[in-house]
Amino acid sequence: MIQSMTGYGRGEEGSFVAEIRGFNHRYLDISIRLPKSLSILELRIKKVLQDKFSRGRLEVSITRNGKTETRSLVVDRELFNQYYKLLEGLKTDFNLKGEVDLTLMASMKEFISFKESEEDIEAAWKDIEGALGDSIEGLLIMRKEEGGFLRGDLLGRIGTVEHRLEMIDKKCPQIVEDYRKRLLENVKYLLAEGVEIDERRIHFEVALFAERCDITEEIVRIRSHIGQLRKMLDEEGAIGKKLDFLIQEIGREINTVSSKAGDAEISLNVIEIKAELERIREQIQNIE
Numbered sequence: 001m002i003q004s005m006t007g008y009g010r011g012e013e014g015s016f017v018a019e020i021r022g023f024n025h026r027y028l029d030i031s032i033r034l035p036k037s038l039s040i041l042e043l044r045i046k047k048v049l050q051d052k053f054s055r056g057r058l059e060v061s062i063t064r065n066g067k068t069e070t071r072s073l074v075v076d077r078e079l080f081n082q083y084y085k086l087l088e089g090l091k092t093d094f095n096l097k098g099e100v101d102l103t104l105m106a107s108m109k110e111f112i113s114f115k116e117s118e119e120d121i122e123a124a125w126k127d128i129e130g131a132l133g134d135s136i137e138g139l140l141i142m143r144k145e146e147g148g149f150l151r152g153d154l155l156g157r158i159g160t161v162e163h164r165l166e167m168i169d170k171k172c173p174q175i176v177e178d179y180r181k182r183l184l185e186n187v188k189y190l191l192a193e194g195v196e197i198d199e200r201r202i203h204f205e206v207a208l209f210a211e212r213c214d215i216t217e218e219i220v221r222i223r224s225h226i227g228q229l230r231k232m233l234d235e236e237g238a239i240g241k242k243l244d245f246l247i248q249e250i251g252r253e254i255n256t257v258s259s260k261a262g263d264a265e266i267s268l269n270v271i272e273i274k275a276e277l278e279r280i281r282e283q284i285q286n287i288e
Contacts, residue, residue: 002151002233003288005056005240007142011134014127017065018135022143024286025057034062034128041125045132052136054238055288062128079111143288150283151233157280158229161250164269164276165226168257169219171266215260218253225250240287247281 007022030049032042049058087100098104225246232239232246251274258270 001144001236002147002239003140003143004146004150004286005143005288006146006286007139009135009138009140009142011131011136011138012065013130013134015064016124016127016131017063018128018131019061019063020132020135020139021059022139023057023059025055028053028055029057030060031058032060032062034060035064038062038121038124038128040121041128044125045128048129048132049136052140053288055240060132062131074113076111076113080105083108083111147287150286154233154280154283155230157276157283158226160276161273161280162223162226164273165219165222168215168266168269171263171269172215215257218257218260222250222253222257225253238288240284243284243287244281247277247284251277 005022005024009020011018028050030046032045034041034045045060045062049060084100084105087104090096091098091100229243229246232243254270254273254277258267
């Protein structure tokens with residue numbers, strides 16, 4: 001089953017919550033946010049994601065669920081002592097009033113800071129790995145559901161292309177026949193004017209025209225590409241780039257059909273096919 005590149009997954013394990021948001025992207029692009037004290041685990045997280053995904057932008061957020069306090073207030077006692085002695089000295093030297101008390105000292109926050117607690121990296125990784133696994137599973141479920149909708153839409157559009165192609169194929173013999181009739185009408189006019197006509201030349205001109213506007217090979221190749229498209233839509237894994245390549249190939253073949261046929265009705269069907277191919281290409285950009 002094909003997968004979309006968009007979706008969301010969330011997992012919680014122990015002290016950590018993992019969230020993943022997936023977006024369309026030509027390649028695999030991973031962005032990770034996690035507590036600073038655990039930045040060493042970024043490569044492990046990337047490796048897990050690289051084993052599961054091949055395309056798309058993944059925004060990963062690892063946060064604590066509030067059960068564990070990792071920061072504490074620390075007082076720099078030496079700096080505090082320096083402040084205190086300095087203020088007492090100023091009070092004596094300049095005969096200042098007032099007390100150097102706790103209220104005054106607390107207003108000077110330079111000697112108070114936050115300190116990260118020691119982290120047990122392996123214990124943290126065990127929880128993060130579990131939460132990450134659950135969030136990946138949720139994301140994959142959503143991507144597959146969206147992929148199912150995309151598959152249905154693509155099959156409908158491919159069916160439209162096939163219908164238009166069938167109309168072109170049926171019209172092709174009529175193009176040669178219409179040309180032969182026009183040529184014979186011109187011949188009748190020339191004969192009426194007394195101009196001698198080489199009958200072999202007429203047959204040659206018709207055969208030459210038929211060869212020049214023959215699009216049988218192009219139609220066969222387009223049908224082959226469409227068959228491959230249908231087959232790929234039932235495959236597992238990353239197929240977005242392969243689908244995009246096939247749509248480009250169909251586009252090239254249909255352009256050749258347009259240039260060779262030279263018929264208004266066929267040109268109209270070609271325009272409709274090209275419009276449908278563009279819609280298919282837009283949808284393929286959502287597929288992994």
